[in-house]
Amino acid sequence: MIKTVVSIDLPVDEKLLIKKQVISSLGDDENADQKNNGVKKISIVTGIHGDELEGQLVCFEVQRRIKEHPEFLNGIVDIYPALNPLGLDSTTRSLPAFDIDMNKTFPGFNDGTMIEHLAANIMQDLRGSDFVVDIHASSIFVREIPQIRIPLKFKDKLIDKCRLMNMDLIWASESPSVTENTLCYALNDEGINAVVVDMGIAMYCTKEHCSQVTEGILNLMKNLGIWTGPVGEIKNSIYAEGLDSTSVVISKTPGIFVREVECGQKVEKGQLIGRVINPLKGTVEEEVVAPENGLLFTVREYPVVEVGSLLGRIFK
Incomplete structure (x- = not known):
């Protein structure tokens, strides 16, 4: 059952609509998702950044698995594939025309600006969830292994559930994706368990x-x-805590980065990660090596780099 979460009038007789799919073992009547008499509910949200498409396929796959065996469903699954539908339509990270990161506007304010109103209505609709999974992708520049990011402040209440989720890495930190005013932080601050899943690369599934x-x-x-x-075999996730648990690799020279390793590969200190080359001179400007032993969980995909460009992250 498809329901409208929030509708806002736009210029020239158009509307901004945020919709969700409600799949419930209680039936398809209009109030099925409100009959929470001891019935658990999970919410899967994605598309808060319009250039992050990995979550679109997850939304489809979760529904496909449930539709194949509806008899296995014993609760409510709410799926929000596009919290930023205008951004998704235009492949724009922020909300178009406003140039504002929607994931920095929570918990919102119902009587505030349009974006604050959107955020407040999304928060209101997610209340009553037993767990919220907020799915993101990386930027167009770097690729990430499947990982969970959680606010360090709430790690103790979330960690056991995170270990169930088949990720390569669980990272509890104060990284920008889980700081105050993000959807994940705002939900946890209200007592609603929520995590961020980050994976892959922007504009791709x-x-x-x-x-x-x-x-x-x-x-x-x-x-x-x-x-x-049934579910398949579940990975044992690596756990990292704090920003100090990772080592950041940046470019010291401009040029074209040609990588020599894959995302998710274990590397040793001094191992060659890639080279920054100068196509005009035909020279290698920099040999980029791993500063630590560890897991390369982020690696540069977009080859054009400047001084200070992110080339990789290593969990020590």
Whole structure:
């Protein structure tokens, strides 16, 4: 059952609509998602940044698995594929025309600006969820392995559920994706369990990553009592805490970065990660090596670099 979460009038007789799909074992009547008499509910949200498409495939895959075996559903699954539909339509990270990162506007204010109103209505609709999974992708510049990011402040209440979710890495930190005014932080601050899933690269759907995340969501649903069907093998996640647990690799010279390793590969200190080359001179300007032993969980995909460009992150 598709429901409208919020509708806002736009110029020239248009509307901004944020919609969700409600899948419930209670039936398809209009109030099925409100009959929370001991019934658990999970919410899957994505598309808050319009250039992050990985979550679109996860939304499809979760629905496909449920539709194949509806008898295994024992609760409510709310799926929000596009919290920023205008950004998604225009492949724009921020909300078009406003140039504002929507994920810095929560919990919002119902009587505030249009964006604050959107944020407040999204928050209101997510209240009543037992767990919220906010799915993101990386930028167009770097690729990420499937990982969970959680606010360091709330790690103790979230960590056990995170270990169920089939991720390569769980990172509790104060990184920008989970700081104050993000959806994840605002929900946790109200007592609603929420995590950020980050993976892949912007403007792309990485099929194997999306399958991995889908399996993790189903395993979490099983733990919550929402799913009674089988799930695949679940990974043991690496746990990292704080920004100091990672080593950032940046470019010291401008040029074209040619990488020599894959995202998710374990590297040793001094190992060659890639080279920055100068196509005009035909020279290698910099050999980029790993500063630490560890897991390369972020690596540069977009080859054009400047001084200070992010080339990789290593979990020590």
